[in-house]
Amino acid sequence: ACAANKNCDTCVPHAKCLWCFATNNCTEYPVSWLLPPATLCPLSQARWGVCWMNFEALIIAMAVLGGAILIGIVVCCCCCCCCRKSRPSREEERSAKRREEIKQRLEQVGNVSSRSERCLLQ
Numbered sequence: 001a002c003a004a005n006k007n008c009d010t011c012v013p014h015a016k017c018l019w020c021f022a023t024n025n026c027t028e029y030p031v032s033w034l035l036p037p038a039t040l041c042p043l044s045q046a047r048w049g050v051c052w053m054n055f056e057a058l059i060i061a062m063a064v065l066g067g068a069i070l071i072g073i074v075v076c077c078c079c080c081c082c083c084r085k086s087r088p089s090r091e092e093e094r095s096a097k098r099r100e101e102i103k104q105r106l107e108q109v110g111n112v113s114s115r116s117e118r119c120l121l122q
Contacts, residue, residue: 002014
């Protein structure tokens, strides 16, 4: 089916076809290989999917996009980990609040007892 196509515009819309500008022929894209072998067509001359982008540009664009996504995921994970470490947990907040309440109660009891002692001494 691919060999019947005589130009890039009729060849590349078929997902299984690869156009080679070096040989000006349309061949079946080998699904078993990720990249077409150099014997079939040089990467700079091979077109798949669209005529305006060669395999080299496609590989570079996919690598940049994949790298950007990977870096984004790593940055998000690092930010989440740093935020969790710097923010106190709910239990820590509760225990700090309890300690503060106990401290205030002890101060109130101390103030009451010192007043009582002063009244008794007078």
